[in-house]
Amino acid sequence: MLETNGQRLWDSLMAMAEIGATANGGSSRLALTDEDAAGRSLFVQWAEAENLTISRDAIGNLFARRAGRDDVPPVVIGSHLDTQPKGGRFDGVLGVLAALEAVRTLNENEIETVAPIEIANWTNEEGARFTPAMLGSSVFTGAMTLDDGLAREDANGQSVAESLQATGEAGATPLARKYDAYFEAHIEQGPVLEDNDKTIGVVTGGQAIRWLDVRFTGKAGHAGTTPMPVRRDALFAASAAITAVEEYVAGIDGLLATVGEFHVAHGSRNTIAADVHFTLDLRHPEDDVVDRAIDTIRARFDERLPSRDVDYDLSLHWRSPALPFDETCVRHVRDAAQGLGYAWQDIISGAGHDAFHLAKHCPTAMVFIPCADGLSHHEAESIEPEHAKYAADVLLNAALARAGHV
Amino acid sequence: MLETNGQRLWDSLMAMAEIGATANGGSSRLALTDEDAAGRSLFVQWAEAENLTISRDAIGNLFARRAGRDDVPPVVIGSHLDTQPKGGRFDGVLGVLAALEAVRTLNENEIETVAPIEIANWTNEEGARFTPAMLGSSVFTGAMTLDDGLAREDANGQSVAESLQATGEAGATPLARKYDAYFEAHIEQGPVLEDNDKTIGVVTGGQAIRWLDVRFTGKAGHAGTTPMPVRRDALFAASAAITAVEEYVAGIDGLLATVGEFHVAHGSRNTIAADVHFTLDLRHPEDDVVDRAIDTIRARFDERLPSRDVDYDLSLHWRSPALPFDETCVRHVRDAAQGLGYAWQDIISGAGHDAFHLAKHCPTAMVFIPCADGLSHHEAESIEPEHAKYAADVLLNAALARAGHV
Structure with missing residues (x-):
């Protein structure tokens, strides 16, 4: 050649x-x-x-x-x-x-x-x-x-x-x-x-790319006066959710997940976070795999969040097939x-x-x-x-x- | 009376x-x-x-x-x-x-x-x-x-x-x-x-109060081109660490933990987070319990982080006995x-x-x-x-x- x-x-x-x-x-x-x-x-x-x-x-x-x-x-x-x-x-x-x-x-x-x-x-x-x-x-x-x-x-x-x-x-x-x-x-x-x-x-x-916005809404409270069992901590919920995403993604060959932004509204050292937003970038060579990932992530959130009394919203920001x-x-x-x-x-x-x-x-x-x-x-x-x-x-x-x- | x-x-x-x-x-x-x-x-x-x-x-x-x-x-x-x-x-x-x-x-x-x-x-x-x-x-x-x-x-x-x-x-x-x-x-x-x-x-x-600053340092990378196994994702590490703190604290009666601030340096949707900082507020009626909590948290981080190839620094910001x-x-x-x-x-x-x-x-x-x-x-x-x-x-x-x- x-x-x-x-x-x-x-x-x-x-x-x-x-x-x-x-x-x-x-x-x-x-x-x-x-x-x-x-x-x-x-x-x-x-x-x-x-x-x-x-x-x-x-x-x-x-x-x-x-x-x-x-x-x-x-x-x-x-x-x-x-x-x-x-x-x-x-x-x-x-x-x-x-x-x-x-x-x-x-x-x-x-x-x-x-x-x-x-x-x-x-x-x-x-x-x-x-x-x-x-x-x-x-x-x-x-x-x-x-x-x-x-x-x-x-x-x-x-x-x-x-x-x-x-x-x-x-x-x-x-x-x-x-x-x-x-x-x-x-x-x-x-x-x-x-x-x-x-x-x-x-x-x-x-790759198929999905950009998602995820928001967790709990309830603010004083870090010193609110017992753990009654808290509705949006940040703890978000952290557990991100760890759940990471664990799920690790089991799917070629699936990529990135949380690149994470914001606490009115964040303060001694206040329980009530409003947390993070981004989620999901990619895989196949559209089906990414779409199934979104469904599974939703299902895991739905399964685990009720005990926390925290709400979430997961919305699609951008879809690239x-x-x-x-x-x-x-x-x-x-x-x-x-x-x-x-x-x-x-x-x-x-x-x-x-x-x-x-x-x-x-x-x-x-x-x-x-x-x-x-x-x-x-x-x-x-x-x-x-x-x-x-x-x-x-x-x-x-x-x-x-x-x-x- | x-x-x-x-x-x-x-x-x-x-x-x-x-x-x-x-x-x-x-x-x-x-x-x-x-x-x-x-x-x-x-x-x-x-x-x-x-x-x-x-x-x-x-x-x-x-x-x-x-x-x-x-x-x-x-x-x-x-x-x-x-x-x-x-x-x-x-x-x-x-x-x-x-x-x-x-x-x-x-x-x-x-x-x-x-x-x-x-x-x-x-x-x-x-x-x-x-x-x-x-x-x-x-x-x-x-x-x-x-x-x-x-x-x-x-x-x-x-x-x-x-x-x-x-x-x-x-x-x-x-x-x-x-x-x-x-x-x-x-x-x-x-x-x-x-x-x-x-x-x-x-x-x-x-209560005894400790204000801690926790920083995780990984490596930035492209969300679309970096396979999961080679990532050094500081945000995933921080999320898992926060979940570990939450789990530990749940087992100790009266111990309170709050992560009120969470920042991603140069956060961007499609960039793997390299530098994450969060605050941790720990409280308990007894000094010993809070101090032991800090030691245990360090030990759990030390135990779990090596597999992630991410560094952490946990420093005391304020101590109130x-x-x-x-x-x-x-x-x-x-x-x-x-x-x-x-x-x-x-x-x-x-x-x-x-x-x-x-x-x-x-x-x-x-x-x-x-x-x-x-x-x-x-x-x-x-x-x-x-x-x-x-x-x-x-x-x-x-x-x-x-x-x-x-």
Whole structure:
């Protein structure tokens, strides 16, 4: 199988990291700022050196196209160049520059493909400057209207439309153009590959996600004058409930539960808590498992709470269904990893990616590589240079298989 | 046994409640404000009508003395007239006006006592305007220096000294004068008497109190990409720890545990909590039991936490030793309740009272009556008029037994 040039890819990653470089070795290129524009400009310069055709759409998504033999929908490969305020050097960037490296390799090997191959850089994937995250791919695929996307404002009240105007990053390429397929390479942002000694994750899809709000209501009382048996302590009830959730989840393979926020209303050292609210994030590759988890959690609360004389309310804040990737595209990724002899495993994506929007638009798959200690959204984000090359190799061969070698 | 005039006491309570009356039936007389000064002034008017001698000390504690046959240290009865910002009509006020009612009853029965009987109204018991609570009795008994007490400032930067100047409530009566004994009547501020169908609580002392800070430190991680077995979730660890505390405490008679505050540093729905802090308030009538509880809690944490790879720190924020009241004074209260034929029980005071400072200065005891649903520090605080009379009756007979009927 064809292999990319690891040193050239690493040099490009390091050159891009210089734009918006932070004191602690990370990068800061918030979407549609001067730094992001400078990063895009460097990418365009590299892409033009490869004779790629540059275009932009109305939400600022940036494309670099390598013509195919036929004028058919392209096989698209890419990710995003924007970062968190104190982001790492690889989240998103790897996917765009691995795509560039794949095209460079096609060029130097003078390989013609049947379908065009196009690199995509999606606008505002991070959601750090404008909400929501994945805004560019959202508007491209129609999950969000263009007007809505353009109207989003940052914390200073500057809109996406104004920022596109200021950076000159908007263009006329139609939204929702037909794609043959989409492949995205990304760092895992979790510890699974590293823990399993694998260098390639063949991503089979995204998890089902449920965000729940849980509120316990008891009765306030004086910490010194209220005997334990008559208390209606909302915090003790909430703690026991969280422990019950933890115990249940531990018995279901692949089910994830996170209580990330916990608030006591009018909290005071010597007052029994009457009003406690916490968040619960539940995830699993299958919708059924998550929905059954919610039912079971409710049942356990119903079973255990009456003796406490504490009320609870469990409400769904956000539901994101499981999203399996296209089986053919996944197989292209798996075959590439296998053919190249890299240690691979199937993996579910825990985090969100532009690929999830694209998956509703065209056949899609992703490839992951490990990042040290699973750390991401952090200046210390770190990968092995060799793994970056593996990502580009797999991406190249999967895209080539899909686009067709003339 | 002598009985007081229940209607007269209730009328006085209702008249005092008019000063600083709140929309929802409570009272608002923050210490040394115009409202507090007006309340004190009404009390002085009533006391002077009974030929009592008014005096004040340097921290604004207000005294009304009924002479005895002998010029010996007085038997002091009282409490406080200041309230919470939205306080009830009985917390503190009952103790001062029951004392007044006791003296009125002595006067109308022309009873001479061997020792003088003196009513005390302690400055800033609530701690709502100036910290700490029980400031006046604290300075009187020497637990706090006068300079420290005078320098305390409210939220607007006005000091106790300035407020005493403005209200004219400071005087020259010496601090730390010798007392023969101190008796205080108060609402229970808890549900025990009501639940046990008792109308008088013979208070045998104050509980041992420990305020602890507990911090759990784990590791942050992405809610979607971090498998459960490798997580170091500080919040799950804290919840399990709190449940362990609750289970342990349930097995120890009279031990109280309250987690009133709970904070997740940088809490976010989809981030595993790395840093959780909660408070723990532990109380029991005996110091040994509370200290053993802390040791046991540490041992249980040490036993269970290693499997979670989460660190904890448990530190003592405040230690208040158990304070048994004087056995003779307690017996006077018990004998009065028994002699009057009221349904009584011994009880421990869960809340703090001026009587705890006085107990270090002279033989001391307290009498409790029920308050509806244990509710206090609330505009809806409520008692039965009949119970107010019982409080005054017991206070009167206990003080009389101590002071000696000529």
